[in-house]
Amino acid sequence: MLTAVAIAVDGLGFAAWLFLSSVGLTLIYGVMRILNIAHGGFYALGAYSSAWAIGLYTQTGSTIALTYLIIPLAALAVGVIAGLLIERGILRFMYGRDEVLMVLVTYAIFLILEDVTKLIWGTGSMVAYQPAYFLGTIEIFGIPYTIYKLCLVGLAIVVGAVLWWGLNRTRIGKLLLVVIEDREISRALGINVTLFFTVTFVIGVTLGALGGAVTAPQISVVPGIGAEIIVMAFAVIVIGGMGSIGGAIIGAIFVGFARALSVHLYPPAELFSIYLVMAVVLAFKPYGLFSLAEGRKI
Amino acid sequence: MMKLRNQNCLRLLLYCLMTFQLLTNAVAATDTTTDVVKVGCLYPLIGPGGLYGRDSVAAIKIALDDLKNSTQYDYPTLEVLLGDTRSKSLRAVHIARGFIKDDNVDFLCGVVSSKIALEVTEVAKENEVFFIGTDHASPRLIDEMLHPYYFRVSNGTxxxxxxxxxxxxxxxxxxxxxxxxxxxxxxxxxxxxxxxxxxxxxxxxxxxxxxxxxxxxxxxxxxxxxxxxxxxxxxxxxxxxxxxxxxxxxxxxxxxxxxxxxxxxxxxxxxxxxxxxxxxxxxxxxxxxxxxxxxxNWPETEKNRHFVETFRERVGRYPSYAAEGAYAGIIAIAESVRLASNKNDKDQIRHNLENLVVNLPEDPAGFSSHMDPVSHQILQVxxxxxxxxxxxxxxxxxxxxxxxxxxxxxxxxxxxx
Incomplete structure (x- = not known):
C-alpha cells in the first residue's frame, strides 16, 4: 500500500516537473518547427538565476515568503532577455532553412549557454533550499513529502490550463493556432508571422527557464543540468507528439509514472524504463500519441 | 552566494599559482640534478571533483617540502607534472599518454574517480609505468584489473x-x-x-x-x-x-x-x-x-596536526581526505625510489612498493601504513x-x-x- 501511494505521488510530481520543463520545447516546435536543443540551456539559466537570486535575497534576512515571487521573476528575466537576444540575434536569420540546420544552430547555442552559466556562476554547485524548506512537509499515508513539490503539481496544472485557455479562448491564441496549422496561409491572411515567432520563442524560453527556476529549490544546481533535462524533455514530447501541448501532458505522465514505477519496484531499470516507454509508443505511433496531422504539399 | 563565488575564484587563482610554483620548482630542480624522478599526476581541478584535485595539489606541495626538509633520509628529487582531467576519462587517458610519451614520466599518480582510474591503469599497464593510486577506491583495480605497475596508497571501499x-x-x-x-x-x-x-x-x-x-x-x-x-x-x-x-x-x-x-x-x-x-x-x-x-581531528598525533595545520596555513582552510591520499602518494614514490639503487630499476622499485611501510598523518600512534604485497593495496586504520x-x-x-x-x-x- 505504502509503495502504491509512493508511486502515485512521485509519479505525479515527476510528471509535473517534466511537463513544466518540456512544454516550452513543444510550443516552440509547434509554432516555429524548430527542434530547440538550446531549451536545456534556458532551463539551466532559469535554475541558476533563481538559485542565485534566492541566495542573494535570503542573505538579507527578509521573509522567505517573497522568494516565491523571486522565482518566477528570475525565469521571466531570463526568458525575455535570452529569448529576445537569441531569436532576434540569431534564429531570425535562419528561418526557412532546413530543420536539421536549425537543430545544429540550437545545439551550438546550447553549448554556448552551458559555458555562459559556468562563466557567470562558476563550476561549483549552488543550493537554495529555503523556499522548499519554508513550506515544510506533509505526510501522505505516513510518507513525508515536501509541500513545495506538491505545489509544483498545482503549478503545472495552472500552466497547462493557462496555455490551453490562451490558445483556444483568446484571439491571439486562435491566430497562433492558424500559424501552427499553416504559415503560408497565415501570411496570406495578413497575420504577422514573424512577430508570432518572436513572441512564441520568448514564451517558450520563459517556460523552459520557469521549469529550471521552480526546480532549483529542490536540487543542487550544478553544471550539466541542462543536458540532463533536454534528453528527458525530448522523450516527453516525442511520446506525446511533437508540437502538441496535450501530448506533452500525456508524455510527461507516461515518463513520470514509468520512472516512479521502476524506482519503487525495480530500481535498476530506472533509466531504461523511460526509453522503453518511448520505444513502445513510437513502435505503434511513429509520430507520437498526439502528433498534428500534416497535409502533404505538392 | 556572491561571497562564495568570489571565494571560489580566489581559490582557483591560488591553485593556479600553486600549480605554477610547483612546476617552476620542478623545472628548477631539473636544472640542478640529472636523476630527477618525474611524476605525472592526474586530478580534476574544476567541476564536481575539483575540490579533491585542488586539495591534492596543495598536499603534493607539502609532501615535496617535507621530503626536502627531511633530516632522516636523503630523498630523491621529484618533479611533479599536473594534468587537469576535468573528471573525464578520455581526457585523463590522453594526458596520461602524453605524460608517458612526451614527458617520460617514471610514475603516474592520482585520479579521484574509480571510473577514470580503471582507464588510466590500462595505460600504465601497456606502457609499464608505475601508477600510484591516491584517492579512488574501487576494488576492481586491485582484483581483476591488477597488474605489476599499479599500487594504491589509500584505503579502498x-x-x-x-x-x-x-x-x-x-x-x-x-x-x-x-x-x-x-x-x-x-x-x-x-x-x-x-x-x-x-x-x-x-x-x-x-x-x-x-x-x-x-x-x-x-x-x-x-x-x-x-x-x-x-x-x-x-x-x-x-x-x-x-x-x-x-x-x-x-x-x-x-x-x-x-x-x-x-x-x-x-x-x-x-x-x-x-x-x-x-x-x-x-x-x-x-x-x-x-x-x-x-x-x-583524528588521530591526535603530531604528524596529523602538522599536516592539517600546514595545509590550513597554506590554503586557508582544512584539507579534504583526498589531500592526505595525494600526500601519501608522493611519500610512497619517494620512499620506493630512495630504497632502490636506480630509479630505472623497476623490479627493485616494485619490490620496495610491495614491502612499503610508511608513517602517514592518518596513522594512529604505534601504527604505520603498510602495503599488502599481493593486492598492492595499502593497509590502513x-x-x-x-x-x-x-x-x-x-x-x-x-x-x-x-x-x-x-x-x-x-x-x-x-x-x-
Missing amino acids: RQSMQAGAKYIKQNYSHKPNLKIAFIGPDYDYGYQAWEDLRFFLKKEKVPFEIVGEYWPKLFETDYSIYVHELNASQPDIVVNGHWGQDFVTFIKQAKPLGLFDNANIMNFDAGGNYATLVAMGDDMPIGLVLSARHHV QAIGKTVLNNEYKPAKVLLGDWFIHFPSKQLPAVSN
Missing part, C-alpha cells in the same frame, strides 16, 4: 566496508530481523561497495534482510523519489555509498523528509570527509555514522565516527567523534560471493 560490517556487528548484532537498504551511485564504485559490505556482513555472521537497493546516477540532483521509497521500505539502517556533492545533496534533501527520524544513516567510505561536513554546515544531522580516509557538534575546525560545525577504530588484517581479505 573493501576496507571501508569491512570496517563498516564490523561496526554493524558490534552495534546491531543483538537486533532481530535487521533490515538494511543501500543507496549508491550507479557505477562501479557503488556496486563494489555494496557487494563488499554484503560479503563482510555474511562473513561476520550478521543476520540481515535487504529491503531495497537504489542506484541514482552519478551527480544526481534530485534524490527525493529515492528518499520516499527508503521511507516506505522502513529499513533500520540505510547504507549510503555516495561521495562529495552527491552525499551533501542526498542529506540535504533527506533531512526535511524525515529519513533520519526513521533509520540510521551510515556511510563508511567518504561521508565523513571534512569538505562534506563543511558543505553541510548547520544542516548536518547529529548521530550519522560516517567515515573517510582521513580526518582532521579505518576510523568510523558519529556526527557530533564540534566547531574546533571551522567552518565545519559538526565533526566526527565517538570513534570506532578498525585495524586492518595482515592481508587484504579476498571477496568471493
Whole structure:
C-alpha cells in the first residue's frame, strides 16, 4: 500500500516537473518547427538565476515568503532577455532553412549557454533550499513529502490550463493556432508571422527557464543540468507528439509514472524504463500519441 | 552566494599559482640534478571533483617540502607534472599518454574517480609505468584489473566496508530481523561497495534482510523519489555509498523528509570527509555514522596536526581526505625510489612498493601504513565516527567523534560471493 501511494505521488510530481520543463520545447516546435536543443540551456539559466537570486535575497534576512515571487521573476528575466537576444540575434536569420540546420544552430547555442552559466556562476554547485524548506512537509499515508513539490503539481496544472485557455479562448491564441496549422496561409491572411515567432520563442524560453527556476529549490544546481533535462524533455514530447501541448501532458505522465514505477519496484531499470516507454509508443505511433496531422504539399 | 563565488575564484587563482610554483620548482630542480624522478599526476581541478584535485595539489606541495626538509633520509628529487582531467576519462587517458610519451614520466599518480582510474591503469599497464593510486577506491583495480605497475596508497571501499560490517556487528548484532537498504551511485564504485559490505556482513555472521537497493546516477540532483521509497521500505539502517556533492545533496534533501527520524544513516567510505561536513554546515544531522580516509581531528598525533595545520596555513582552510591520499602518494614514490639503487630499476622499485611501510598523518600512534604485497593495496586504520557538534575546525560545525577504530588484517581479505 505504502509503495502504491509512493508511486502515485512521485509519479505525479515527476510528471509535473517534466511537463513544466518540456512544454516550452513543444510550443516552440509547434509554432516555429524548430527542434530547440538550446531549451536545456534556458532551463539551466532559469535554475541558476533563481538559485542565485534566492541566495542573494535570503542573505538579507527578509521573509522567505517573497522568494516565491523571486522565482518566477528570475525565469521571466531570463526568458525575455535570452529569448529576445537569441531569436532576434540569431534564429531570425535562419528561418526557412532546413530543420536539421536549425537543430545544429540550437545545439551550438546550447553549448554556448552551458559555458555562459559556468562563466557567470562558476563550476561549483549552488543550493537554495529555503523556499522548499519554508513550506515544510506533509505526510501522505505516513510518507513525508515536501509541500513545495506538491505545489509544483498545482503549478503545472495552472500552466497547462493557462496555455490551453490562451490558445483556444483568446484571439491571439486562435491566430497562433492558424500559424501552427499553416504559415503560408497565415501570411496570406495578413497575420504577422514573424512577430508570432518572436513572441512564441520568448514564451517558450520563459517556460523552459520557469521549469529550471521552480526546480532549483529542490536540487543542487550544478553544471550539466541542462543536458540532463533536454534528453528527458525530448522523450516527453516525442511520446506525446511533437508540437502538441496535450501530448506533452500525456508524455510527461507516461515518463513520470514509468520512472516512479521502476524506482519503487525495480530500481535498476530506472533509466531504461523511460526509453522503453518511448520505444513502445513510437513502435505503434511513429509520430507520437498526439502528433498534428500534416497535409502533404505538392 | 556572491561571497562564495568570489571565494571560489580566489581559490582557483591560488591553485593556479600553486600549480605554477610547483612546476617552476620542478623545472628548477631539473636544472640542478640529472636523476630527477618525474611524476605525472592526474586530478580534476574544476567541476564536481575539483575540490579533491585542488586539495591534492596543495598536499603534493607539502609532501615535496617535507621530503626536502627531511633530516632522516636523503630523498630523491621529484618533479611533479599536473594534468587537469576535468573528471573525464578520455581526457585523463590522453594526458596520461602524453605524460608517458612526451614527458617520460617514471610514475603516474592520482585520479579521484574509480571510473577514470580503471582507464588510466590500462595505460600504465601497456606502457609499464608505475601508477600510484591516491584517492579512488574501487576494488576492481586491485582484483581483476591488477597488474605489476599499479599500487594504491589509500584505503579502498573493501576496507571501508569491512570496517563498516564490523561496526554493524558490534552495534546491531543483538537486533532481530535487521533490515538494511543501500543507496549508491550507479557505477562501479557503488556496486563494489555494496557487494563488499554484503560479503563482510555474511562473513561476520550478521543476520540481515535487504529491503531495497537504489542506484541514482552519478551527480544526481534530485534524490527525493529515492528518499520516499527508503521511507516506505522502513529499513533500520540505510547504507549510503555516495561521495562529495552527491552525499551533501542526498542529506540535504533527506533531512526535511524525515529519513533520519526513521533509520540510521551510515556511510563508511567518504561521508565523513571534512569538505562534506563543511558543505553541510548547520544542516548536518547529529548521530550519522560516517567515515573517510582521513580526518582532521583524528588521530591526535603530531604528524596529523602538522599536516592539517600546514595545509590550513597554506590554503586557508582544512584539507579534504583526498589531500592526505595525494600526500601519501608522493611519500610512497619517494620512499620506493630512495630504497632502490636506480630509479630505472623497476623490479627493485616494485619490490620496495610491495614491502612499503610508511608513517602517514592518518596513522594512529604505534601504527604505520603498510602495503599488502599481493593486492598492492595499502593497509590502513579505518576510523568510523558519529556526527557530533564540534566547531574546533571551522567552518565545519559538526565533526566526527565517538570513534570506532578498525585495524586492518595482515592481508587484504579476498571477496568471493
